[in-house]
């Protein structure tokens with residue numbers, strides 16, 4: 001299995017509760033290396049652009065408002081099978097359905113305020129990493 005990179009976001013509900021370290025420990029324990037990371041406060045326009053794929057979903061407005069409400073930590077995770085591995089560590093979108101030990105089971109507040117985002121496929125990972133990080137910020 002090839003080494004992959006994926007884009008992760010620690011969402012406002014988690015940064016607000018100082019959970020960045022605990023969430024990062026879950027990634028590292030699963031063999032995912034944090035190769036880039038920064039704390040930013042998205043504008044509503046930037047959050048709207050990032051989640052454009054969901055613009056016709058009923059929760060789009062709520063999602064954009066939430067993601068722009070407070071700072072987030074955006075990061076690039078690297079490892080074998082990193083995209084699928086990260087989604088496994090995150091758990092199901094709705095914490096009520098997430099497996100024990102996953103980030104969302106332990107920390108998420110609701111289906112909307114669910115603590116983390118992770119890319120879902122190689123093509124989206126590439127686009128999402130480029131959305132937040134320049135080549136200079138990424139060690140080869």
Ligand SMILES: Nc1ncnc2c1ncn2[C@@H]1O[C@H](COP(=O)(O)OP(=O)(O)OP(=O)(O)O)[C@@H](O)[C@H]1O
Nearest residue numbers: 059062063092093111112113114116117118119120
């Ligand atoms: N029913 C809902 N009500 C409110 N917010 C929702 C709902 N469903 C999804 N969301 C929000 O939109 C995000 C994107 O939804 P999606 O169905 O793509 O989930 P996901 O792939 O698990 O999450 P992500 O794309 O953040 O990794 C979710 O992570 C969640 O924050």
